[in-house]
Amino acid sequence: MDKNNLKNIPKDLFVPLVRKEDTSEKISAPSRTFFQDAKRTLFSNKPAVFSMILILFIIIMSIVGPWMNNYGSDEQDLKRAKMPPRVPAFENVSWLGMNGTLSGTFQGKDVQQASAKAKARFDNKEEFIDLEVINKGDGTRNSAEVKATYRIYEAKDMKDTYFWFGSDALGRDQWTRLWEGTRVSLIIAFVAALLDLVIGVSYGGISAFYGGRVDNIMQRIAEILVGIPNLVIILLMMLVLKPGIISIVIALSITGWIGMSRIVRGEVLKLKNQEFVLASRTLGTSNGTIIRKHLVPNISGIIIINTMFSVPGAIFFEAFLSFIGLGIVPPDASLGSLIDLGFDNLRLYPYMLVFPAIVISVLMIAFNIVGDGLRDAFDPKMHK
Amino acid sequence: MSKLLEVKDLKVSFNTYNGEVHAVRGVTFDLNKGETLAIVGESGSGKSVTSNAIMRLLPEPHGFIKEGQILLEGVDLAKKTSKEMQKIRGKDISMVFQDPMSSLNPTMKIGYQIMEGLMKHQNMSKTEARKTALELLTLVGIPRPDVRINQYPHQFSGGMRQRVVVAIALACNPKILIADEPTTALDVTIQAQILELMKSIQQKTDSAIIFITHDLGVVANVADRVAVMYAGKIVEIGTVDDIFYNPKHPYTWGLIGSMPTLDSSDEELFAIPGSPPNMLTPPVGDAFAPRNHFALEIDTVMEPPMFKVSDTHYAATWLLHPDAPKIEPPAAVKHRMQGFAQTGTKGGGKR
Amino acid sequence: MTREKLLEVKNLQKHFAVGKKNTIKAVDGVSFDIFKGETFGLVGESGCGKSTTGRTIIRLYDATGGEVKFNGEDVHGRKNKSELLKFNRKMQMIFQDPSSSLNPRMTVLDIIAEGLDVHKLVKNEAERKQKVEELLESVGLNKEHATRFPHEFSGGQRQRIGIARALAVDPEFIIADEPISALDVSIQAQVVNLLKKLQKERGLTYLFIAHDLSMVKYISDRIGVMYMGNLVELAESDELYNNPIHPYTKSLLSAIPLPDPRYERARKRIAYDPTVHGTDGDFELREVVPGHFVRCTAKEFERYQNEQK
Incomplete structure (x- = not known):
């Protein structure tokens, strides 16, 4: 601070301070309990909050999930065993794997052999199998590749049935x-x-x-x-x-x-x-x-x-x-x-x-x- | 006297959850060769932070030097990298901490702990280092050093341990020794021994000491000069006689007045009311004003600059401004300024 | 002036078992009286047994041997619950560490009211709150502080809350176990002033345990010096300071630094050598000068008495 500045201070400031209230014991910080502090720290932790939401979602689903469709957990029916997942809204999104089809790639000497393998795998129900040739092959072993998609729900005549996550080996949802x-x-x-x-x-x-x-x-x-x-x-x-x-x-x-x-x-x-x-x-x-x-x-x-x-x-x-x-x-x-x-x-x-x-x-x-x-x-x- | 260390307008802050804590808010002082500077203040006044900043031992990145220079023989330590600091620490500046138990490694023989620095900083061979370590242990007054050198810290008493810590700090003949409350954890008789030890070593080695403490008795014992810190600033600095016999800052008055004298049983101690300010939001104007009996209106508006009392004595209080009303220190403090010892009923001499 | 004895400690012993065979004799036969309305200071280095003595008197530890009488009644020994509670009201304690002596999960209101609740001293919530606010005011805090938690206070404020908690049950006798050691100098003075003020207002009796001799001298009427579990010297505080007899007391007094540079430059420290007493002889607390007791052998006693003439 330079000298001039010091001299220019108004003299009336140099009087003893009159205190309005005794502030020497005042605590300025807001009062918070330990648990309030803990809560604040926890809720500002984004991964933890997201995880809590996830856990809550899973808990809710574990309660309401089974009531969201009409299947019982032990309704066995071998006719509808091993059905793939099929969800109404996602039926046309093939990459989700929830369109109710089974698919696989099959290899053979030529396209015909590969197709035959595909048909054998999918119950020989030709009208419900879509074949897509990936590689025509040159006659050597396993050079031809065919991608087969089996519309199993249609094949089993269950067009209106939806197993959202598929069914297991005994046909349970x-x-x-x-x-x-x-x-x-x-x-x-x-x-x-x-x-x-x-x-x-x-x-x-x-x-x-x-x-x-x-x-x-x-x-x-x-x-x-x-x-x-x-x-x-x-x-x-x-x-x-x-x-x-x-x-x-x-x-x-x-x-x-x-x-x-x-x-x-x-x-x-x-x-x-x-x-x-x-x-x-x-x-x-x-x-x-x-x-x-x-x-x-x-x-x-x-x-x-x-x-x-x-x-x-x-x-x-x-x-x-x-x-x-x-x-x-x-x-x-x-x-x-x-x-x-x-x-x-x-x-x-x-x-x-x-x-x-x-x-x-x-x-x-x-x-x-x-x-x-x-x-x-x-x-x-x-x-x- | 040559200036060994110059600290210029040092500001240190800590980033915390609630915001920036201004722990040190512009500290300026010099340290001359061979002298002992005591830094006194309450906990939270920033005295330890200042010394840790000089050693660059702040918990980075939360704690950082915001501004200012720390010149060791003209070289700015604040700009050194942490690698360069490693070479300076222990060699040019070393430190003695408060707790002698936690500043020694319990799993290492004390001899090795002394030798470590010698071998690292001074490239001594193992036999040379051992010889020096024995000399150091003798210097700090540990009996039978040849036996003690092979012992572990738990085999030493508190006072002996602090002697070992001093020996480690002195190993590389540092120019500056920073002692951060080195005797607070010790009993009075042990404290007296350590203080005597540090004084005698200083005479032998001519190193400078920065002595951090809150005990005014210890200050009177060891210091050549004293800096009084409050709320991250030096409020008064001067020779030990200036501070004890002619204090100018009301905070220094409070510190001196709060010590009992030998015949003061009847009077009330001159206590400083209230608690230190929260450094998260330092108050406008003089930080001490809310606890100051002698506060002026201007204290709430503007921070006082350092006023010169004499060539060696400076104080930051508006009471020293020519326009300020003349205010005498309270009677209890005046009484103490005559000297504590003389006030005893039969005179302190007999003790 | 005949003074009424409030507390009599006779040959108090407290040993701690360390392992199967070893015992530490933390307190090894300590005797003293505390008169009504006085402050008795107990000083010594860490580990000398002064805190253990305080804690044993208030029954935090069971005594190994000896007797403690409060108002003529034996404190130790078998007691039923109501007798214990009565005793708890009369004798209270202030602790050393302000950071650990208050439960961090309780509000100041609940902390101070704990004693009121235990002894059922208040009838309803409003009276409880009013009583706590009075106590807060008497220790220099204000009633807004009642709803806050310990961590929001500074060390000195917390120590005052600890004092308010002890005062809540209207005790006659307070053991202050190093109440100022953990505090800054300026705050120490606040607490000591407060303790003196409360003593005057409420006629309290203190046992003040500390290692800071200058503060003990300031606050105490009489002082006992402890060394290795024994009381080595006991006298009026001025007498003890001006005329220490036991070599340990002399050494202790010579080691205290005073805030006076001129005095400090001249001060010479006297070292204590426990071997001066010799190994033979019966150590006992003997009255060398009226009111001034020193632990010594019969031979030393004669010497001390001659020195005093």
């Missing part, structure tokens, strides 16, 4: 089965996660809060449980219980809660010696109130995050069990059992695998992204 399967998978995942939460939080909480000998004994028990491979437990359980939702849930939660209990124990151990807990003790607050008012709210974030991550784990584990034949057995469907069935027909009828595979992948990725988003949201360092 895949759309209905897919959403029912998703529902079963989600129920298993949520119930398992909920059991993990209840058992894990109470076990870990009690172990850490009471400490000492209680903690010692409880942790040894948990270590023994963790030591047993859970596939062995499941195999044994399947001998005793009937395969189904309940047995999978039991199998999943028999050891699944240990991860949660360890995290909760660590957090409670850290928190219980914090000065605000000690202060509450000196006020004479009872243990129950301390747990309810001081401990649980402070670990709720980490519990929510951990539950969010255990849901996709449970979905995957259920799919794995069903896939190897230990989980949900037909006629009930789950994403795992649908993938198992689709896998058998992968080469000829890929749509049977594609749809459940897409749903399970989307679910897993979306839950993980939401979980990551929640972790950021509950990290106080992320909102300043």
Whole structure:
């Protein structure tokens, strides 16, 4: 600042400041609770929001999906087995693969041989097969190529029938089965996660809060449980219980809660010696109130995050069990059992695998992204 | 005295979720060879950020030097690349941190931690480096250095650990040693030992020290010159006698007045009311005005410039403007300006 | 003037088990009295057991041995719930770390009202709110702060909220466990001034635990110096500062830097060598000068007494 400028300051400014109000203790920032902050951080995270919408959509579809057409999930009819997907609006969009036709390219010595192969593949119903010659061939082996499109719905005289996602090897509607399967998978995942939460939080909480000998004994028990491979437990359980939702849930939660209990124990151990807990003790607050008012709210974030991550784990584990034949057995469907069935027909009828595979992948990725988003949201360092 | 380090109008900001935090808002000071400059201020006043900026240890890219120069013997450190800074750190400028436990690597023998810098910056061989490390440990007053050199940090007490940290910082004979609250985590008796150590080493090596602290007692003990920081600015700078016996800025008055004297049990401490400002939105005018008993109308309009009190003493308060009303420091502060020790009932001499 | 004893601590011990065989004797036989209306300062270096002493007195830890009497009643030992609650109302604590002493998920209103809720001191929500606002005002905050969360406050403000929480149950005795160590100098003065003001207004008795000797001297009437789990010296604060007898106290006092450069240039530090006491003999707290106790052997006691003449 130059000298002249300093001299030009009006003298009447050099009087003691008259304070209108005492502002020295004022807090200028707006008041926000921790959860409001967390919510704001979460909702500004676009991938997480998009994933939440996706999960919500899948959940809604798993409820209303099966009612959107008239097929039941176990209406078998071999006459209409293995029908390709056919959706009214997309019938004329050939690249979507939802126009109700089967197609394939066939090779032969010449066009005729290739065409014959195509016809043999598609029930010899020539009038419903459109042939398109891709390569005329020169007489050598497999040099000619023919693309055949089989209008199977017409061939089977089901012009007004639509299997949106096709039908499976027993003629059941895949759309209905897919959403029912998703529902079963989600129920298993949520119930398992909920059991993990209840058992894990109470076990870990009690172990850490009471400490000492209680903690010692409880942790040894948990270590023994963790030591047993859970596939062995499941195999044994399947001998005793009937395969189904309940047995999978039991199998999943028999050891699944240990991860949660360890995290909760660590957090409670850290928190219980914090000065605000000690202060509450000196006020004479009872243990129950301390747990309810001081401990649980402070670990709720980490519990929510951990539950969010255990849901996709449970979905995957259920799919794995069903896939190897230990989980949900037909006629009930789950994403795992649908993938198992689709896998058998992968080469000829890929749509049977594609749809459940897409749903399970989307679910897993979306839950993980939401979980990551929640972790950021509950990290106080992320909102300043 | 030659100027070793010149910091000119340094501004440092941090980008956060809520916007830009103006942590340092134009800091200017020099550091001469062989002297100790103490930077005092409350937490959040920007004193540690200033030193981290000099070391270029800001958490880039969130924290960055917005403006200004940091001239080390005429070379601007603010423009160095991080590769070039690696050569300067530890060699020309080194740092001692607050917590002696976390500034040592618990899995490495302390001997190796001292030797590391020597081998890297001064291309010493392993045997040479070991010899120097032993000398350094002796210098910082660690008994039986030949045994201690092969031990791990957990085998040392807090005070001994801080001595090792000082030894590491001194390993390459730095021109400047920045000590960021080096004794805050230590007990008074250990603190006194470390302060004595730093003073005796400074006499031997003639390096300059920037000493960051909030403890005025420590400042009086170690400093040659003192810079008082508030809300990202230096509000008063001068020799240690200027600051303690002739303070001009109301904030400095507040700091001195808030320390109890030995016979002051009856009077109330002269406390500074309120809390430091939020640096996300620095106030218009003087940042200290809302907490200042002696604020003028102009404080709410315009930031005060640095007024010269003497050749060594500058202060940024409108009270020094020729047009300002004459305001005497409060009685409690005047009393302290006579000297704390003389105020004791039997005189401090007996202690 | 005969003074009424509010708190009597007799041979208090607190040992912590480390592993199967080792124990740490954090507090190893500490005895002192605190009179009604006074401030008793307890100083010492980190790890000397001063915080453990405070926490054991208020029953955060169970004592290994010894006796604590409050208003003549034994604090430790078996008690039923209502006796405990009564005791909790009379004795309160202020904690060191303002960042961890308030539950981050609770509003200031709920934090301060916790004691009111536990002891059912208010009848309805309106009275609860009014009481909290009064408390906020008495610690220099205003009622708009009641709806906010701890993280919105600065360290000094949080410490004052902690004080308000302790005051909510109208205690007679407050243990302040390093209440200013984590605060900036200017804020320390605010808190200390507040504690003094509250003491005057409400007739409180304090046990003030700290390692900052100059502040302890300022606020305390009497001071006890702790070293390695023992009380080594106890005296009126002026007496302790001007006439320290125990070598450890001397060394501690000589190490404090004062904000006075001229004094600092002249200050000489005295180092403490624990071997001066010798290994033999019965260490005991003995009254060298009336009201001035020093932990020493019988031989040392004679020497100290001669020195004082």
